[in-house]
Amino acid sequence: MTDYRAPLEEIRFALETAGGLADWTSIPAFEEAGDDLVAAILEEAGKLAGGEIAPTNVPGDQIGAKWTEEGVISPDVFKPMHQAYVEGGWSTLSAKPELGGQGLPSTLSTAVDEMVTSANMAYSLLPMLTSGAIEAIDAHGTDEQRHLYLPKMITGEWSGAMNLTEPSAGSDVGALRAKASRQPDGSYLITGQKIFITWGDHDLADNVIHLVLARLPDAPAGTKGISMFLVPKVHVNADGSLGEPNDVKCVSIEHKLGIHASPTCVMSFGDNGNCVGYIVGEENRGMANMFTMMNHARISVGLEGVAIAERAYQHAASYALERVQSAAIGAKTRESVTIINHPDVRRMLLTMRATAEASRAIIYRNVWALDRAHALEDAEARAAAKGEADLLTPISKAYSTDIGVEAASLGIQVYGGMGFVEETGVAQYYRDARIAPIYEGTNGIQALDLVGRKLNADGGAHWRALIAEMRDFAAGEGSAYAGDLAPAVDALEDAANTLFENGFDKIVDTAAAATPYLRLFGTVLGAYMLSRQAVEAEKCLAAGEGNPSFLKAKVSTAAFYREQILPSAVALLPSIKAGARHITDMAEEAFLRH
Amino acid sequence: MTDYRAPLEEIRFALETAGGLADWTSIPAFEEAGDDLVAAILEEAGKLAGGEIAPTNVPGDQIGAKWTEEGVISPDVFKPMHQAYVEGGWSTLSAKPELGGQGLPSTLSTAVDEMVTSANMAYSLLPMLTSGAIEAIDAHGTDEQRHLYLPKMITGEWSGAMNLTEPSAGSDVGALRAKASRQPDGSYLITGQKIFITWGDHDLADNVIHLVLARLPDAPAGTKGISMFLVPKVHVNADGSLGEPNDVKCVSIEHKLGIHASPTCVMSFGDNGNCVGYIVGEENRGMANMFTMMNHARISVGLEGVAIAERAYQHAASYALERVQSAAIGAKTRESVTIINHPDVRRMLLTMRATAEASRAIIYRNVWALDRAHALEDAEARAAAKGEADLLTPISKAYSTDIGVEAASLGIQVYGGMGFVEETGVAQYYRDARIAPIYEGTNGIQALDLVGRKLNADGGAHWRALIAEMRDFAAGEGSAYAGDLAPAVDALEDAANTLFENGFDKIVDTAAAATPYLRLFGTVLGAYMLSRQAVEAEKCLAAGEGNPSFLKAKVSTAAFYREQILPSAVALLPSIKAGARHITDMAEEAFLRH
Known part of the structure; x- marks a missing residue:
């Protein structure tokens, strides 16, 4: 039931067609990232994720994390798995060589992270949060901080947490109240x-290693008065050994829907x-410093959507290939067939697969752009x-996590009644997936980022460039x-x-349209990315290269997406252009029932 | 946190505009159903649902049903609540007077059932399944059976279950293997x-009182060899008193996602x-007999979608009116506001509200048609x-339960991080709602019913009549x-x-298009029903009748639905017309990952 097979063929193809794989070694920083190593x-x-991590997913869900007075206890099955992860050096892939990392592209480590996340989303958050903390300390910490904390965080011996x-x-981080006061020795006392x-x-x-956002006594209000502090759970001596415990305590843990x-x-x-x-960094610069690592963190959450959609897809597909029920539509015999023969079951599986593959391509492209930006x-x-x-x-984050929830829901539907029973394991994906549209900036916040900062950045140059690229493709190779x-x-x-033209005058109209605009953008981009993959697949098929079954499936999946998924998203245009009137006109009190 | 307020204003309006309320007393069978009584x-x-039943929802979820060797135990809080339900005569509303019922329209009892279901969906299944069993025994049982079993089932003293x-x-009921063998006294021995x-x-x-589908030794294969049996848990003596226990046992219960x-x-x-x-009824007629009660059972499950969407909406709306976070978009001050001021939060709430109201109107109309049919x-x-x-x-069942899941998911999103914590109670709706698209015929089966039996019934007369009605409205009152x-x-x-024109030659194309066709049908019908309500609301406003706040909200909600929800569904047309090619062409083995 807990089988997960790393989709290596698909991941490799997505890295080639969307993640710039062929160009990696042409960049001096990534010259090690040659074919054999990759x-x-x-x-x-794939072996680690499928063999060691995936079997911990169900027990992790059933046992859960346990709070005790002495600290939080993880499920026993996590210990050998985490040890294998650390000892295999899996968290060091894209970290800097001077701090013990391997200096490989983040695009590659993203592919690895995807497998780990599919295998056990709850566990994957541990290395994910640690990466975020590493990135922030590396970018803004002192050399002393970098050398004292980062090597052991990079190996995974220590973890990081973002507070x-x-x-x-919540969404309004600027409203936080945790306090920091300066001490004579240059350190700070934190409370909150x-x-x-x-x-x-x-x-x-x-x-x-906690990164904590807090306010100094004389800090300005709002986001401009936030500073970032490194707060170790256990103090670290100058020689790197552990000292006394710090005054930090987990006072409770939440009882949650999933993870x-x-x-x-x-x-x-x-x-x-x-x-x-x-x-970490300058006083009152905590919010700006946090932003430097936000892209990575948000893309990582987007990746959770892809990872859970992929696992839900695999689980549902293997069931559909086994479960026998009812005769085939239009068949001459009344013999029962496996349910993958029923068109509506195929529709569900193809929706899961196509949206997972579209999101994967978007995310790999996004991380590769980030790699190049660095x-x-x-x-x-x-x-x-x-x-x-x-x-x-924001598209990677919100589109992918929305489709993650949708795919997990379809996965239950493919299973029918058995999907609602926890024993089959597919309900867990539906529960786990639901957090991803919420944390690391809700999808509503992502949509506002897309129609605000991102729409207007450099006068709109970046979305215009992407639209021009899509248009060129449709007129050329993708005709x-x-x-x-x-x-x-x-x-x-x-x-x-x-x-874009709404400007500040019609900013409420823009805000009201943000979510359907993001959905439109994500879906059109997904159709484009899959269509590019289809062109590559056709080329390989014509040249007699690669696995024809996989390549033909790529072409089919793209066609399915364009035909069955794209039109409803394109039809969001009038809703986007309609303005906010029908969203804002209902009186507040009318929302309550009588 | 568990507050639920019966939306009486909305339910009443929906009964008037979609449930034929004004016509009830014109039908002799319903002449009692006058204004005061209704x-x-x-x-x-509303008082029972909000005051007695709703507070049991969270404890019911937390405690759950417990299996023991002696039988299944319900949460303690259910006992006084169920007693109040039985003693209030709530299960007798639409039952036949000659069996102790009140003979009121099912449309009215549906409105009551909706409130009970919003208040506690898991509990609501007990009277719901009992109603189904009553209907089957009433339609197909002997007079002796009717008088021996039905009165106590109608009061709710005994319950019914469908086996x-x-x-x-599962979906293929005809594959069942439970056996029945004839005994000399006319009864049967059941095994399975x-x-x-x-x-x-x-x-x-x-x-x-179990209704069990089973096969006689000489029964034909498939659905034509199924018979329906009444199997009491405890034998009932001729005088109605309880006798010896029957050889029936619950051997285990499922650990489920929800309910x-x-x-x-x-x-x-x-x-x-x-x-x-x-x-019950004739030998080998069990399947056909089951169909006679299928409409009601399916509509009841559809009602679960409405009920859960309504409760999730209320919970989210009350949070949005309280929770303060971030300044309003475009505001001159940076003062934080309640989140109902953020357009994207309103979009979520209005989506929940509008789809719940559209589904409610569809379902009330559906039950009223059933009432008239009887x-x-x-x-x-x-x-x-x-x-x-x-x-x-099938539209009532599938469209409503799909939007139930979607609304419950949005309800979590409105709550943000707190929505993922079980304590707030909104995650329960997301878990509970997920069963409704599955049981009583999966939504895929509903869609096949719509494009099969229902599309072709009477040469297409019924959907043509409905389309003509909608067209008349758009050309007239709804212009x-x-x-x-x-x-x-x-x-x-x-x-x-x-x-329709696909016929049997293109039956696979039709089956492949079934789900988007049902979604298109449900959404267009929803837009029409809400638009009719908007016309009525405008009339009341012009006449100075009714509560203007509610009536204006009706007009807004309909406008929101037409503008923000309808276009994506209309855009399903090309997907529906595209045929099955891109759904059937992927080779089976290509669904597995490598």
Whole structure:
């Protein structure tokens, strides 16, 4: 029931067609990332994910994380699995070589992360949050901080946690109240409570390095008065050895719908007045510093959508190939057949598969843009890549996590009554998937980012470039698909222009249209990315290269997506252009029932 | 947190505009159903649902049904609530007077059932399944059976359970293997196991009257060899008193995603060779007899979608009116506001509200057609009503339960991180709602019913009549909305004609298009029903009648639905017309990953 097979053929193809795989070695920073190494890494990661991690998913859900006075306890089955992950060096792939990392492209580590996440989403959050903390400390910490904390975080011996949210400061981070006061030795005393702290405490690592957002006594109000502090669970001596415990405590964990094995902690800092933290970056720059790592974190959450859709798809497909029920539609015999023969079951499976593959391509492209934004030598090319990465990030996050929930729901439907029984394991995906549209900026916040910052960045240059690229494709290599793609790209451009021209005067109209605009953008981009893959697949088929079964499926899946998924998204255009009137006109009190 | 307020204003309006309320007393069978009685029943039902039943929903979920060797135990909080339900006569509303019922329209009892289901979906299945069993016994049982079993089932002192499914016989009921053998006294000995038996055993009633589908030794294969048996948990003496226990046992219950308080039983019949059953109707007619009650059962499940969407909506709306976070978009001050001021939150709430109201109107109309099909005096009018009821049933079931899941998911999103924490109660709706698209015929089966039996019934007369009605409205009273409605009706007609003309030659194309066709049909019908309500609301506003806040909200909600929900459904037309090619062409083995 817990079988997960890393979709290596598909991941490899997505890396080639969307993740820039062929160009990796042409960038000096990635010259090690040659074919043999990449193939070996993907293969071994697949074995780890399918063989070691996937079997822990159900027990992790059933046992869950347990709070105790002495700290949070992980399910026993997690310990050998985490040890294998750390000892295999899996968290070091894209980290910097000078800190013990392997310096490989993030695009490659994203592919590995996807497999780990499909295998056990709750567990995957531990290395994911640690990566985020590493990135922030690396970008903004002192050299001393970098060398004291990062090597052991990079190996995975220590983990990281991000402490942002408070009960009154969720989407509005600027409303937070945790306090920091300066001490004579340059350190700070931290006090306050944080909620929803993923893997805020646990027993899989010897130390947890917290990044905590807090306010200095003289800080300005709002986001401009937030500073970032490094707060170790256990103090680290100058020689790297562990010292005394810090005044940090997990006071409770949440009872959640899903990801039961991922402890969601209420963290209390400074209950005994002795929580020592160290500033990361400058005072009052915490929010801006947090933004530098936001792309990666958001893409990682988007990846959860792909990963859960992929696993739900595999689970449903294997059931559909086994379960025998009813005769085939229109068949001459009344003999019962496997349910994959029923067109409506195929529709569900293809919807899961096509949206997972579209999102995967979008995300790989997004991370590759981020890799280029960091590693390219030419500043202008770096800026263009950064612009693209920024534009794609809210789409990667929100579109992928929405389809993750939809795919998990379809996975239950394919299973019928058995899907509603927890024993089959598919209900867990539906529960686990539901968090991804919420955390790391709700999908509503992503949509506002897309129609705000991202629409207007560099005068709209980045979305215009992407639209031009799609149009070129539809007019050139992809002309066989132009009948579907060209009007879809027109609709996207029309929507983008409308919202762009709204400006500040019609900002409420723009905000009201943000969610359908993001859905339109994600779906059109998905159709384009799959169509590009279909062109590549056709080329391989014509050249007699590769596995024809997989390549033909690529062509079919793209056709299904254009035909069955794209039109409803394109039809969002009039809703997007309609303005906010019918959204804002209902009186507040009328929302309550009598 | 568990607050549910019966939406009496909306339910009353839906009964008036979609449920034929003004016509009830014109039908002799319903002449009692006058204004005062109806108003009193709705009011009291609202109190029961909000005051007594709703508070049991969370404890019911947390405690769940418990299996013991002696039988299944319900949560303690259910006992006084069920007693209040039985003593209030709530299950007798639409039952026949000669058996102790009140003979009121099913449309009225549907409104009451909706409130009970919103209040506690898991509990609501007990009276719902009992109603189904009553209907089957009443229609096909002997007079002796009717008088021996029905009065106590109607009061709710005894419950009913439907035993159809077996491990290899789910959607394909005809594959079932339970056996019945004739005994000299005219009774039958039953053997076999049934799964997924909702409320198959429990401690809220003194007896459970099982209807069991089984096969006689000489029965033909498939659905034509199925007979229906009445199998009491406890034998009933001729005087109505309880006798010896029958050889019926619940051997286990399922651990499910949701509706934890509703025991989903594996029932074993005849383990000791002594399970006595009584045939209901003729031998080998069990399947056909089951169909006579299928409309009601399916509509009742559709009602679960409405009920859960309504409760999720109320919960989310009240949170959105309280929760303060972030400044309003475009506001001059940076003061934080309640999140109902954010357009994207309103979009979510309005989507939940509008789809719940559209589904409610469809379902009330459907039940009213069923009422007329039973109670009208003119045979031709009865046949027309029956045709409409049959046509609408798969839409009531599938469209409503799909939007139930979608609304529950949005309800979590409105809550943000708190929605993922079980404590707030909104995650329960997401878990509970997920069963409704599955049981009582999966939504895929409903869609096949719509494009098969229902599309072709009476040469297509019923859908043609409904399309003509919608077209008349758009050209007449609803002409203000014709810009949205007329093209939507055109699309529906085009889709219906295409599938109708496919015939048997293109039956696979039709089957492949079934699900989007049902979604298109449900959404267009929803837009029409809400638009009719908007016309009525405008009339009341112009006449200065009614509550202007509610009436204006009706107009807004309909406008929102036409503008923001309808276009994507209309855009399903090309997908529906595309045929099955891109759904059937992928090779089976290509569905597996490598």
